[in-house]
Amino acid sequence: MTLPRIFYILFLFVFFTLTIIFTNYHNLSSSKQDDDDQQRERYKYEVINDNNNNFVVVNNQQQQQQQSNNNTKLFMTIEKLQNEIEQLRSRLEMIESKNVVVVDDDQRNRHSDKLSSNRKYFQKTKSLPYSEKKRILITGGAGFVGSHLLDRLLFDGHEVIVADNFYTGRRSNIEHWFGHPNFELLHHDIVNPLYVEVDEIYHLASPASPPHYMMNAVKTIKTNTMGTINMLGLAKRVGARILVASTSEIYGDPAVHPQSESYWGNVNPIGPRSCYDEGKRVAEALTYAYAKQENLNVRVARIFNTYGPRMHANDGRVVSNFISQAIQHKPLTIYGNGNQTRSFQYISDLIEGLVRLMNSNYSQPINLGNPDELTIENLAKIILNLVHSDNQNDNKKQQPDNHHKYIDYQSAKQDDPRRRRPDINLANSILNWYPNITLIDGLSKTIDYFRFELKRSLGG
Ligand code: NAD
Numbered sequence: 001m002t003l004p005r006i007f008y009i010l011f012l013f014v015f016f017t018l019t020i021i022f023t024n025y026h027n028l029s030s031s032k033q034d035d036d037d038q039q040r041e042r043y044k045y046e047v048i049n050d051n052n053n054n055f056v057v058v059n060n061q062q063q064q065q066q067q068s069n070n071n072t073k074l075f076m077t078i079e080k081l082q083n084e085i086e087q088l089r090s091r092l093e094m095i096e097s098k099n100v101v102v103v104d105d106d107q108r109n110r111h112s113d114k115l116s117s118n119r120k121y122f123q124k125t126k127s128l129p130y131s132e133k134k135r136i137l138i139t140g141g142a143g144f145v146g147s148h149l150l151d152r153l154l155f156d157g158h159e160v161i162v163a164d165n166f167y168t169g170r171r172s173n174i175e176h177w178f179g180h181p182n183f184e185l186l187h188h189d190i191v192n193p194l195y196v197e198v199d200e201i202y203h204l205a206s207p208a209s210p211p212h213y214m215m216n217a218v219k220t221i222k223t224n225t226m227g228t229i230n231m232l233g234l235a236k237r238v239g240a241r242i243l244v245a246s247t248s249e250i251y252g253d254p255a256v257h258p259q260s261e262s263y264w265g266n267v268n269p270i271g272p273r274s275c276y277d278e279g280k281r282v283a284e285a286l287t288y289a290y291a292k293q294e295n296l297n298v299r300v301a302r303i304f305n306t307y308g309p310r311m312h313a314n315d316g317r318v319v320s321n322f323i324s325q326a327i328q329h330k331p332l333t334i335y336g337n338g339n340q341t342r343s344f345q346y347i348s349d350l351i352e353g354l355v356r357l358m359n360s361n362y363s364q365p366i367n368l369g370n371p372d373e374l375t376i377e378n379l380a381k382i383i384l385n386l387v388h389s390d391n392q393n394d395n396k397k398q399q400p401d402n403h404h405k406y407i408d409y410q411s412a413k414q415d416d417p418r419r420r421r422p423d424i425n426l427a428n429s430i431l432n433w434y435p436n437i438t439l440i441d442g443l444s445k446t447i448d449y450f451r452f453e454l455k456r457s458l459g460g
């Protein structure tokens with residue numbers, strides 16, 4: 001072997017040895033780097049919130065532990081919530097099934113002391129399939145008419161929201177539904193906007209008795225104008241059908257008798273009744289402006305004098321005044337000579353008419369009233385007879401035949417309409433509706449209610 005050759009081989013040997021040594025060293029050092037990184041990562045410290053609002057210093061290992069603790073806690077919370085939902089659902093089912101005890105109004109009134117106070121008693125309501133169940137808003141639902149309408153719509157199986165500011169309405173009119181799954185109460189003044197999602201609106205909010213609507217005339221106008229705009233705006237936004245409660249008062253002191261829907265009325269625009277009469281006339285005008293301009297689906301009921309249980313004993317209307325005066329042996333107050341006439345319909349007839357109108361295809365105004373017309377003096381005599389004829393133990397019995405002794409004639413009220421009687425041919429032909437409760441039957445039921453209420457209010 002020559003010397004250069006030996007050098008060449010030696011060179012190659014040294015070169016390869018050095019290459020191997022270098023590569024190994026590099027691998028070693030990078031794996032050490034990795035190990036160091038992992039070590040560093042494992043022991044990296046962080047400040048975290050431990051969920052109890054304490055800030056603690058933890059390393060990564062602890063952090064992972066913390067994370068898995070958090071997950072466990074989250075699962076436990078979800079489980080707890082699911083349990084609570086289950087409990088609520090079964091409580092709801094209990095209300096709907098076991099706790100629904102069927103009692104009628106009379107039973108509730110007469111046996112209220114015997115009904116368990118720990119249990120909520122609901123009258124049985126229909127169960128409607130989802131496709132037929134509507135969500136309905138009643139404005140003024142805590143009032144006389146509204147509360148009866150609420151009963152009817154809940155019995156029919158719908159969901160009902162009542163919006164009322166309790167200006168003339170009362171909780172006692174609707175409290176028998178508190179807690180029912182289909183009922184919701186909103187303490188709300190409709191002069192302010194209202195945002196709810198509904199299929200239908202019965203817009204009834206407005207004081208209705210003359211002393212009530214005259215008490216704050218400006219508010220009455222606001223409720224019937226601004227309040228009605230809000231309800232029409234709501235109907236427009238959600239595409240709901242809206243029924244607006246108008247009144248026979250839009251005919252004023254009528255020059256046409258009986259009053260049909262085609263009569264335009266005779267209203268004093270600046271008299272004491274104008275806040276109500278003109279308010280309702282504007283409400284009608286607004287309703288038809290929205291119908292034309294916004295293609296709104298509207299109904300307008302012109303309601304004539306209505307009476308029945310849940311009228312306020314102090315609302316100043318003639319039926320409530322006469323009945324409470326007669327029961328308390330006070331003289332019945334007649335304003336004027338008593339020759340003015342009215343036609344009185346019982347509340348259940350009105351409710352039937354309102355529901356039929358809402359469900360009809362008719363969008364023009366329609367009269368709802370009982371055409372059975374009588375003078376106010378006659379009404380006083382009938383009430384005196386009814387109140388005292390069935391009161392066997394009444395020592396201070398009034399003598400209805402000698403009624404002049406028991407009537408107090410006072411001065412006539414300004415702008416008091418002299419005659420009023422609805423022409424209900426339209427309602428009859430379009431809605432197939434006719435009132436069927438006679439004055440005597442309706443008054444008897446109302447007298448029973450007032451006896452009970454007055455006894456309760458006097459603590460008897
Ligand atoms: P009501 O006074 O017993 O009931 C009216 C209800 O509306 C009350 O609950 C009251 O608190 C509420 N209300 C008044 N202003 C409100 C407001 N700004 N926001 C929210 N709620 C308000 O009267 P009612 O006899 O039940 O009359 C109901 C409707 O029927 C009224 O629109 C009335 O004009 C009309 N109407 C009634 C008769 C009748 O003889 N009862 C006749 C004609 C028309």
Ligand code: UDP
Nearest residue numbers: 192193194195196229230231233234236237
């Ligand atoms: N409004 C309401 N609830 C709704 C929608 C509207 O109370 O869900 C009110 C709103 O405050 C408005 C009124 O209804 O002032 C009339 O509404 P509309 O849309 O006709 O009029 P605009 O909002 O254009 O004035």
Ligand code: UDP
Nearest residue numbers: 210316317318321333334335340376413416
């Ligand atoms: N009225 C009466 N005595 C009363 C209350 C009312 O004579 O205690 C008269 C009133 O003047 C009107 C009629 O009864 O002529 C009906 O009055 P209500 O207030 O019930 O309703 P209106 O139809 O006037 O809105």
